[in-house]
Amino acid sequence: MDILQYGFIQNAIMAxxxxxxxxxxxxxxxxxxxxxxxxxxxxxxxxxxxxxxFFLGISPLLGAGFFAVxxxxxxxxxxxxxxxxxxxxxxxxxxxxMAFGIIxxxxxxxxxxxxxxxxxxxxxxxxxxxxxxxxxLDAVIIIYILAYYRQIHAVSFDTEYAASMxxxxxxxxxxxxxxxxxxxxxLIRVVGLILIIAMLTIPPFIAERWSASLKKMMVISSLLSLxxxxxxxxxxxxxxxxxxxxxxxxxxxxxxxxxxYDKLSKSFKNKLA
Amino acid sequence: MxxxxxxxxxxxxxxxxxxxxxxxxxxxxxxxxxxxxxxxPNGGGKSTxxxxxxxxxxxxxxxxxxxxxxxxxxKKVGYVPQNVTAGRGFPITVEEAALMGRMLVKGxxxxxxxxxxxxxxxxxxxxxxxxxxxxxxxxGGQRQRVLMARALASxxxxxxxxxxxxxxxxxxxxxxxxxxxxLNKKMTVVVVSHDLTIIPKYATSVACVSKTLHKHDEAEVTxxxxxxxxxxxxxxxxxxxxxxxxHGHPHRVLKEHD
Numbered sequence: 001m002d003i004l005q006y007g008f009i010q011n012a013i014m015a016x017x018x019x020x021x022x023x024x025x026x027x028x029x030x031x032x033x034x035x036x037x038x039x040x041x042x043x044x045x046x047x048x049x050x051x052x053x054f055f056l057g058i059s060p061l062l063g064a065g066f067f068a069v070x071x072x073x074x075x076x077x078x079x080x081x082x083x084x085x086x087x088x089x090x091x092x093x094x095x096x097x098m099a100f101g102i103i104x105x106x107x108x109x110x111x112x113x114x115x116x117x118x119x120x121x122x123x124x125x126x127x128x129x130x131x132x133x134x135x136x137l138d139a140v141i142i143i144y145i146l147a148y149y150r151q152i153h154a155v156s157f158d159t160e161y162a163a164s165m166x167x168x169x170x171x172x173x174x175x176x177x178x179x180x181x182x183x184x185x186x187l188i189r190v191v192g193l194i195l196i197i198a199m200l201t202i203p204p205f206i207a208e209r210w211s212a213s214l215k216k217m218m219v220i221s222s223l224l225s226l227x228x229x230x231x232x233x234x235x236x237x238x239x240x241x242x243x244x245x246x247x248x249x250x251x252x253x254x255x256x257x258x259x260x261y262d263k264l265s266k267s268f269k270n271k272l273a
Numbered sequence: 274m275x276x277x278x279x280x281x282x283x284x285x286x287x288x289x290x291x292x293x294x295x296x297x298x299x300x301x302x303x304x305x306x307x308x309x310x311x312x313x314p315n316g317g318g319k320s321t322x323x324x325x326x327x328x329x330x331x332x333x334x335x336x337x338x339x340x341x342x343x344x345x346x347x348k349k350v351g352y353v354p355q356n357v358t359a360g361r362g363f364p365i366t367v368e369e370a371a372l373m374g375r376m377l378v379k380g381x382x383x384x385x386x387x388x389x390x391x392x393x394x395x396x397x398x399x400x401x402x403x404x405x406x407x408x409x410x411x412x413g414g415q416r417q418r419v420l421m422a423r424a425l426a427s428x429x430x431x432x433x434x435x436x437x438x439x440x441x442x443x444x445x446x447x448x449x450x451x452x453x454x455x456l457n458k459k460m461t462v463v464v465v466s467h468d469l470t471i472i473p474k475y476a477t478s479v480a481c482v483s484k485t486l487h488k489h490d491e492a493e494v495t496x497x498x499x500x501x502x503x504x505x506x507x508x509x510x511x512x513x514x515x516x517x518x519x520h521g522h523p524h525r526v527l528k529e530h531d
Contacts, residue, residue: 032363154373157365158357161423164327165377166346211364212407 003237008124012243015126016229018134019190023199024207024222025145026183028214029176031204032156036197038075038177041090043184043196044097045071050118050193051101054108060118061133061185064193067097068181076174121192121244123233130189137182144179145218152176153214190229191244199225202251206258228254278304280431280461281326286335288321295321299335299486305430308457310472311465313482319465322482323435326463327352339431348378351429351460353420355436361409367419368404371395374426394422398452414445421452431461438468450475 003009030039046068053063071093079086105115117125145152154162155172163169180200187196203224204217211217232247239246281303288296296318303309313319324330325337328344340349351374357363371391376383395401398418400411408416417437424432434453438446446468453462454475464471472479480488 032359034360150373150376154377157359157363157370157373158354160324160329160354160358161352162377163329164350164352165374166328167377208362208364212366212405213364213369217364 003234008126009233009237011126011128011131012123012233013230014131015123015134015189016233017226018131018138019187019199020222020225020229021138022141022183022186023203023225024220025141025218026180027200027204027225028207028218028221029152029156030180030200031208032214032217033176035177035180036201037087038079038090039180039184039200040197041075041094042068042071042177042181043187043193044094046097046181046184046188047101047118047193048097048104049101050188051104051108055104061130061188064118064188065182065185068184069178071097072177072181073174076170076177080170080173116242117192118188119192119194120242121188121190121195121247123190123229123243123247124236126189134186134189137186141179141182144175148172148175149215156214191247195244195248198248198251199228202255203228206255209258209262224254278306280305280340281463282336282338283326284336286322286325286337287333288318288325288330289333294484296325296332296482296486297484299482301480301486301488303431303461303463305461306457306477308453308462308475308477309464309480309488310476310478311463311480311482312467312469312472317483318486319482320435322486323433323463323465327433346378348427349430351424351427351432353417353424353432353434353437355439357420363408365408366404367395367400367406367408367411367422368392370408370419371422371426374423378427391422391426394425398422398425412445414441414448417441417445417449418452421449425456429460432456432463434462434464436466437464438466 004013030036046064049063049065049067050060051063052067053060056063075086075090075093078089114122151162151167151172154165154167155169155176159169159173162172183200184193184196187199191199204221207217207221207224210220228251229247232250233243235241235250236243236246279302281301283302284300286296286299287294299322311319311322321330325332326339326344327350328346337344339347359365368388368391371394372383372387375387375391379387392401392404395404398421400415400418400422403411403415408419411419417440421434421437424434432453437453438449441449450471453464456462457475464476478488478490480486
């Protein structure tokens, strides 16, 4: 446990805890609402914000946050008004965000930033200021879910019924995507923009099978995210690997183990029946 | 029908999706205690009419009153959709799903008496024994009864159901309609259905919808009704009487059964 004495490791663990809370809550909503592609679109569009932030000389997380929130609102409006064409537009925004970000980074004078840290994460280099920023975003997400759980739950389970009961389903959906954008910003430091989609889907997917309610799914998913993050972090430290990729590798291996176990146990039960 | 007893009043309702006209000059009333079955072909406007009555869609023109009020959120109205929008795997128990119907209307924190009430509803619908089970673990008929429990959780006086037995086997269908007949003793029931066989046994009135609406205050399927709803002529029915129990638009393949 010598590694715990290092300040950067302590910050990494704290970042992992903060990211896991967002992952568990928002990831569960992403999985049950089947908006994995949209969340991927938001994450990749956010890269345009990272590029813009470098170009303007402001905080990359702030730039990514602004782009992600705008992308979330646009994607919500498109999905609500033209579901048939939504995937095409989201795909275009996904690519545009990445291209825009790279062009702006190219145009930034004296550019010497490690782009890889935003694409694949840099949990071992999270400064205290980012931790505060992440904690604030977590607080917003937690307040949101506590205040509107009933409406979110109803819309996620049965949108049409929720609408018949007077729930403003379009607004609930739009705010859900905005919260997804905030979670994306939170996760940039931990796994990077490209790998976010895995963290938002793998822990909730596994948790879904073990949960009798959405609340429980969020809690189990957060705990699984934390376990994967800490295990990935440890592997990264020991084997000198990229931290974000290590975290996703641990998650993915767990995911395949779970799928295999699930299939085998089901076929075993069927044989017994 | 006295005005006092009318729970739903629709006058000159028109609705279109863009340039595609769906409902034209629809006018009808539903009296308290009725068991109305709404029949018609796919795309004829049945579900659209239901969504307008529930306040999910807004009519282009016309005057609609539900218990004297414009459509919208009402504790007096319950709704049972054909399916939920969530796919299989959504983590929710039977009790939680039913409770959703009560708390969305009531607001505030869930109290022990709310749970007690829900358990009573589940008991009435004969699914109390699976109250703690996940929805995933239920049969089609049981899932449908959970959706009915959710609708009944707000203690409605008017219950709308969209194809309540479409994904249920024959035995399950009979149980659901028997249950609706029982509920009809204390509330008005409106069922959108393709299944014409339920009309003689359960319904007190029939509405045929195919862009326009014709309401019949009788509980039997006549040639006129099939013509209004599906465009079926008496000659076509003579070719194959089984058309009477066909689902959706009468299908010509039945002629091969001669």
